[in-house]
Amino acid sequence: MPKAAAKPKARALVVDDEPDILDLVRITLARMGLEAQCVGTLKAARQALAGDRFDICLTDMRLPDGDGTALVRHASTRYPEMPVAMMTAYGNMESAVAAMKAGAFDFVSKPLDLRVLRELTTAALRARGRGGEPADESMGPQAKLIGESPQILELRTLIAKLARNQAPVFISGESGTGKELAASLIHQLGPRADQPFVPVNCGAIPADLVESELFGHRKGSFTGASSDKPGLFQAAQGGTLFLDEIADLPLPMQVKLLRAIQEKSVRPVGAAKEVPVNVRIISASHLNLVDAVARGSFRQDLFYRINVIDLHLPPLRERVGDIPVLVAYLLPRIAAESGSPAASLDQDAMAALRDYAFPGNVRELENILERASALCESPELSLADLRLPEPRQMGAPIASRATSAAPLASPPPATESTLADRLDAIEQQLLAEALHACGQDSQSAAERLGLSPRAFHLHMEMTSNVQPPKRP
Template structure:
C-alpha cells in the first residue's frame, strides 16, 4: 500500500514525536521523526518530505530561523510550525517566514492532521510560499487560547488588503488589532488614520470621512481633506462603525464598491487607496435584522471577522498584562512597581467590566499611588473598593475578596439584585465555569483527566459543559490531546 504522503516531524520532546508520529501513521502517512536542527538538515539532505512539521524551540537553535532557508531551496514545501511560545510575535513570524500553518501547543491531533492534509493539497497545487521579514515590535499581549485564535487570523491577513471587522466589548483592544494589521503589512510605511464614529456629530461624519470643499456648508472656510485622503496608501480604522448614520453608510458602501469618492460639495472623483479595518462593540448582525445597519455594508465590512475576547475570558493573561502595564508606567516616568501573587489572584478574580483598558488604568494608578515597591492584595482591595474581611482564613483571602467584589458588582446592576432568589445559582455557576475551563486548559482539553482531577466523572463534566455553554474545540476527546514545550 502506497503512503498518502511523507511527513517529517521535528521536536526535541520524545513523547510528542511518538504520539504525533503514530497519529499520522494511522492516517496513512509515512512518518520520520528527528529531535534537532542538525538532524533535520541531515534528513533533508537524504530526501525531501511532502510536509515538514517543526517545533520552534530546539536544542541547537530556533526552528523558525531555518524556515526561510528551507523555502529558499524548496519553495513548494508546506511547513507547519508548532510552538509553546504562544504569542502574536510567534504566529506572525511563522506566517511571514513562509510557514503553511502555525499551531500553538497544546494542540489537537485532529487539527494537526487537518493541517497536514491541507499542506499536501497545497503542495499538489504547486503553490509557493512567500517570505518576508517582520517587525517584532507588537502591541498585543497574551498567551491564552482565546488570543491564539486572534493571532492566527492577524498573521494570515497582514499581507493582503482584505477588509477586517474587529468585534469585542469596549476596552478589549480593537484599535491595537487594527494597528498590528497595519504595522505588520505592506502599508506599514503609510499613514494609519483612526476615526471614532461615536465621537463625531452625525451631521459631520461624511465631511470627516470624505473631506469638504470651501463653502460646502456653514463654517466651511477652506477645503479640508477627509480621513480617506489623509490615509492614502495606508489604513483607515473606522471605530464604533455601528454608530454610523444610515446616509453615511450608503456613501461608505459606494466607496467600498467603486473604490472612489468625492468630497462634500465637490465634483472631482478621488481614488480611495486605503485598507479598511472597522470595529464595533455592538452586534451588527442584530442591527441589520432591526434595520439599523445596512446588510450589504455589513457583508462588505465583515470579509475577515476577528472577535476579541473579553478579559474575563482570558484570565490566564492577566498576570502578564499587569506586569507589562507596570513596566510601561515606569517607562513613562512613574515609580517602578512589582506585584505579588496575592494581588495577582485578586486581579484574576475580578470581573473586569472595562476589560484590558480598566486593568491598564488600575496598574497606572497603583504605580503612582502605592507607597511600597511591591503591590499586594491589600492595595488591590483598596483600589477595587473591596472591604477587608476580619477573620479570613489564611490562604483564602483572594477567593473571599473575589466573591465580595462580585456581590458589589451584582448589587450595582439593579435594585434588589441580591434579593431576587437567584444569587446562589448565579454565583455557583460563575465560580464553576472558570474552574472547569482552568482544569481543561491544565489538562490540554482532555475531559477525562480534567474530570478525574476535580473528583467528578466524565459524564458529569460533559453535562456541565453543556449546561454552562462552555465551547470545546471539535475533536477534543479523551486521550487525543498533546501537550509539551
C-alpha cells in the same frame, strides 16, 4: 570585472478569456517591469502554476471551464505565498466578497481602471516580498500583543494571515480588548506598512460632520467651510483606514460609506466629481452587528461588505493566564511614564486580579494598576491598593461599569409587565446611576457604560423618562 547579473523580472500569471483584456493587462504590467504569461482557461492556469513560479496571479471571475474562485482556493492551498487578485464585472460585489473570503488578495472591477490595477499589483508584490521574511515575533510588531494563552497565540497567527491580503476585516470584541491594536498590527505586518494608518472613532464625530470628516469638503460648501479640507479617506491614501465603533454611523452615512468602499472613490461635500482613493478598510465595534442589522440600525449590505473576514478578540476573563504576563508588562511601563520605580503585586492582589471579571478588559486592568501605582507609597501593591469593586458588582459587564461609584439598587419587582418593559426599567436605572456617579457628565457616563457618546444619547432618548436619582 564581470557585471553583476540583472535582477530577474517579477512574473505574473494573467487568466482571462478576453484577448483584449489580456493585452491590456500584459502591456500595463510590462510598463511596470513585470513579465506576464497569459492564459484563457482554468485548466491552463493550473498547468502554468504547476510548471512555473509566479509572483502574482490575476484571474477573471468567469472562465469558460469554471469559476475563478476555484483558482483562488487552489492557489491558496498549493501556492500560499503567491497573492491572487480577482478581476470581476463592475458592480458584482457579491462575487468579489466571495473571492476574498476564499483567500483572494484583492479585486479590481471591469472595465479595468489601470490606476487601481497598478496600485493593486504594487501592493501584492510588497505582500509577496514580506511573505518570505522570518516570523520573529519577539522583536516585531506582534510583540505588542501581550500574552501566552492559546487564544493570543491563535490571534497572532490569524493577524499575520490577514495582513497578507487586502480584504476588509471586521474586528469584534468587548470594549478594552485591544481592537485598535489588532487593526494596527494588521497594517504594520502588511504591504501598506509604510503608508498611513488612520484610526477614527465614528461615535465621537457629530452626526452633521461625519460626511465632511470622512470625505472632506470644498470651500464654501457649508457655513464655516473657509477652505478646502481633505477627509480621513484621503489622509489614509495608500494605507489603512480604521473605522472604530462603525455601528454608531447614521444610516444615511452608511449608504455613502458603502459606495465609497465599493467604488474606491469619495465625493467631498460640495464637490462635483469623485476623488479616487486607495485605502484598506478595517472596522470594529463592541456591539453585535448581526443584532444591529436585525433591528434595522445597521445596513445589511454594508455589513456584508465590511465583514468579509471577522476577527474576534477574546475578553480578558477568558484568558486569565495572561493576567500575570500583562501585569509584568504594564507595571514597568507605568513606572517609566511616571518616573518612579516599578512596583510589584503581592500574592493576594494577583489572586484577586485572576478572580476578577474585568468588564473593561485590558484597558480596565491598565487603569487599575495605574491608579494603584499612583496612590500607593509601598513598592509592593496589596489587594487594598487595587480597590476592586465588591464581588457582588462583578456580574454583567455593563452593570459593573455602571456601579463602580454608586451601588446598584434592587432590580425592579416582578410584575405582569412584559420582559421588554422590565428590561427598559433596568436600562433606565443603569443610565441614571451612571449619570449620578459621573456628576451628570454624559460623556463620562457613556465611557463608564462602555458606550460612545452618540449611543449613550440614543439610549437616553429611547428611555426619556430617566431621571438621576436624588442625592441622600
